[in-house]
Amino acid sequence: MGLQKFTFLIHLTEYKYASGFGKYEICRKQQFAIGKPVAKEILALFSQYINSNQLVCYATDIGSWEMTITDTEGKSFNFKGSLCGEVTVGDIDLGQLIRAYLSINQLFVFDGCVEEIFYHQKTILL
Template sequence: MQIQKVRIISNNICFGPEPLPDDEVEQHLTISANGGIWFTGYKYGNGFGRFEISRKQQFNIGKSAVKKILELFSQYLDSDQLTCYATDIGTWEMTITDTKGEVHTFKGSLCGGVTVGDIDITRFLRRYLPINQLFIFDGCE
């Protein structure tokens, strides 16, 4: 399947102490087929639902790198994997839009284990994307 873009929202708020105002609690990552990468990190700010932007990056990784990344997500779409859910950790939501405009949505907890074969997608993305402290699917473990 040909993929147009992937968007991942990772939120690391969990049960326990309330985050401090400057703690980064949510990240939005978009990867497009033309190699464009958009990243926004949000700090807790004034509380849940009132997050503030803490950092932003926009850059291009080139077509060969993005081709490898999107092919991995295409394989993920076809793999019909079980998703890890836990109640005391953060969550992620991923939307994959194919070239036909169909949107595929996946959700899970930030417990890692999102793989295609023996490839951990979180580690794979961290290798290609020059963004520090990416939560993606494991909350930056």
């Protein structure tokens, strides 16, 4: 028997406001490979979150997140929400978990990275 290796690719594209309302430009584009155990954990927790029917915060003035998950047959599933946070399963904050696994502390995933914003606000004021 041969060796099998599973690799899960994450495509991250971050946008920033450009000139004019509703216009954006890419400020960062990266690909990450994560192993099967990490991908399995993230997908299982996200699936639990989606199936838990938690009350979802919708706001139009704080930004939004969109996620597309494509299965092995090419079928895509789209999810989206506001950057309000509270994307949790039990006591696990999915935004913090994903930041830790990808080693990107300033990643605006699900919550707008509130700690990073507060850090910069405090830094600017000093």
